[in-house]
Amino acid sequence: MASLKETIAAKIAPAREELRSVLESHGEKTISEVSVRQLYGGLRGVKGLVTETSALDPEEGIRFRGRSIPQLREQLPKASGGEEPLPEGLFYLLLTGDLPSAEDADAIRREWRRREGLPEYVKRTLDALPISTHPMTQFAIGILALQPASLMVRRYTEGIAKSDLWDPALEDAMNLIANLPHVAAYVYRRTYRDGDHLPPGPARLCWSGNFAHMLGFSSPEFAELMRLYLVLHSDHEGGNVSAHAVHLVGSSLSDPYRALASGINGLAGPLHGLANQEVLRWIRQMREALGGGTLTRDQVKKYCWETLSSGRVIPGYGHAVLRQTDPRYLAQRDFAQRHMADDELVQIVAMLYEIVPEILRQQGKAKNPWPNVDAHSGVLLVHYGLVEHEFFPVLFGVSRALGTLSSLVWDRALALPLERPKSVTTEWIRSWAELSATP
Numbered sequence: 008m009a010s011l012k013e014t015i016a017a018k019i020a021p022a023r024e025e026l027r028s029v030l031e032s033h034g035e036k037t038i039s040e041v042s043v044r045q046l047y048g049g050l051r052g053v054k055g056l057v058t059e060t061s062a063l064d065p066e067e068g069i070r071f072r073g074r075s076i077p078q079l080r081e082q083l084p085k086a087s088g089g090e091e092p093l094p095e096g097l098f099y100l101l102l103t104g105d106l107p108s109a110e111d112a113d114a115i116r117r118e119w120r121r122r123e124g125l126p127e128y129v130k131r132t133l134d135a136l137p138i139s140t141h142p143m144t145q146f147a148i149g150i151l152a153l154q155p156a157s158l159m160v161r162r163y164t165e166g167i168a169k170s171d172l173w174d175p176a177l178e179d180a181m182n183l184i185a186n187l188p189h190v191a192a193y194v195y196r197r198t199y200r201d202g203d204h205l206p207p208g209p210a211r212l213c214w215s216g217n218f219a220h221m222l223g224f225s226s227p228e229f230a231e232l233m234r235l236y237l238v239l240h241s242d243h244e245g246g247n248v249s250a251h252a253v254h255l256v257g258s259s260l261s262d263p264y265r266a267l268a269s270g271i272n273g274l275a276g277p278l279h280g281l282a283n284q285e286v287l288r289w290i291r292q293m294r295e296a297l298g299g300g301t302l303t304r305d306q307v308k309k310y311c312w313e314t315l316s317s318g319r320v321i322p323g324y325g326h327a328v329l330r331q332t333d334p335r336y337l338a339q340r341d342f343a344q345r346h347m348a349d350d351e352l353v354q355i356v357a358m359l360y361e362i363v364p365e366i367l368r369q370q371g372k373a374k375n376p377w378p379n380v381d382a383h384s385g386v387l388l389v390h391y392g393l394v395e396h397e398f399f400p401v402l403f404g405v406s407r408a409l410g411t412l413s414s415l416v417w418d419r420a421l422a423l424p425l426e427r428p429k430s431v432t433t434e435w436i437r438s439w440a441e442l443s444a445t446p
């Protein structure tokens with residue numbers, strides 16, 4: 008069986024040749040035009056990046072290397088006795104484009120488990136932070152604290168050819184992914200369990216199972232949820248804030264640790280990955296405001312309108328690209344129906360699905376009234392006892408590393424250049440528009 012690195016290495020020359028030939032045949036063709044509105048509007052819809060690991064269709068949702076979420080759940084290798092796909096297999100698919108065998112996924116599991124272990128100084132760095140520091144800030148600091156171990160930096164200093172940088176970038180990505188659950192679990196246990204840390208579990212545990220173990224959740228069902236969660240949040244093509252940040256920062260040949268920390272900081276915004284904490288906070292506030300009993304549809308509708316009229320968004324709904332219910336939401340809904348159909352919070356989430364889209368349509372602002380991934384994830388975690396909603400984005404961040412670091416390895420393999428779009432001023436736009444209007 009070829010190793011992961013050998014498999015990638017064999018694909019690099021053909022991929023470089025493909026890129027050369029696309030540029031030679033089509034390099035001067037125009038894909039996107041940019042309106043002034045788009046320039047001020049976050050470049051929505053402007054095709055301005057190349058990302059191979061996944062692509063997002065507004066109607067159908069995400070495909071990872073061409074495979075939909077239902078296909079991933081069916082086709083990727085599973086843990087023994089489990090039904091959900093292993094993130095190890097997804098990582099193999101994202102990096103190589105090939106569906107992994109059970110042996111391929113297991114080889115990655117062994118590699119990640121072999122590479123795990125936080126240096127003591129990283130723990131001391133985290134311990135120095137006030138306990139009230141948001142878990143996402145702690146997580147980003149933990150990632151940066153690991154950065155002195157970067158092989159890419161060492162090789163660069165030794166004078167490695169630019170075309171070979173993908174190799175130490177892959178090593179950094181593997182070491183980093185192996186240790187992300189450790190940083191995250193350390194943050195969780197110091198923040199919410201009085202620093203009562205748990206050592207890693209037995210070597211046979213998969214990456215997600217060991218993560219669940221270090222967080223302190225031993226139910227096999229929670230490990231199943233972790234596998235699904237860590238697969239679903241991994242990648243959402245290249246233009247979302249976290250993926251774009253990793254790509255952008257990496258384009259300066261900044262190493263994977265620094266690039267990922269930037270992505271995590273972007274993910275920490277409430278319009279992006281922090282929305283999962285906001286969903287739970289909002290549901291909790293709604294229950295409290297409505298007296299805590301069983302909620303009626305009319306009460307929920309009224310609360311939704313109050314949220315909107317106070318100028319806030321309904322968290323977990325809407326999307327910059329999607330125009331349908333997010334298939335990641337549907338996968339989690341399916342998990343909920345199979346494992347916890349009677350859970351009270353799950354039933355509230357189901358009620359919101361029946362109510363919120365119509366309200367957002369009536370309000371007439373959101374282009375997409377349907378739920379996104381964040382609308383469902385929190386209540387699944389709460390069901391198993393992971394109730395601290397400020398920690399939820401960290402789980403998203405652990406998962407998002409899989410997609411963004413896979414892309415980063417390919418950015419270096421294809422020797423993509425520094426990203427440097429041209430910016431203009433409003434004054435420039437005015438005079439340009441007046442000039443273009445002159446007959």
Ligand SMILES: CC(C)(COP(=O)(O)OP(=O)(O)OC[C@H]1O[C@@H](n2cnc3c(N)ncnc32)[C@H](O)[C@@H]1OP(=O)(O)O)[C@@H](O)C(=O)NCCC(=O)NCCS
Nearest residue numbers: 278279282320321322323324325326327372373374375379
């Ligand atoms: C995801 C999100 C940031 C996309 O933003 P976007 O691409 O600008 O979305 P739209 O083009 O549909 O926004 C148009 C308007 O509808 C509003 N809108 C979008 N989603 C909304 C929601 N869930 N609740 C209320 N208003 C919403 C926007 O705030 C915007 O209002 P404005 O013109 O006053 O600024 C947005 O839908 C949102 O804020 N959702 C809630 C947060 C969330 O769930 N984030 C997780 C994303 S995976």
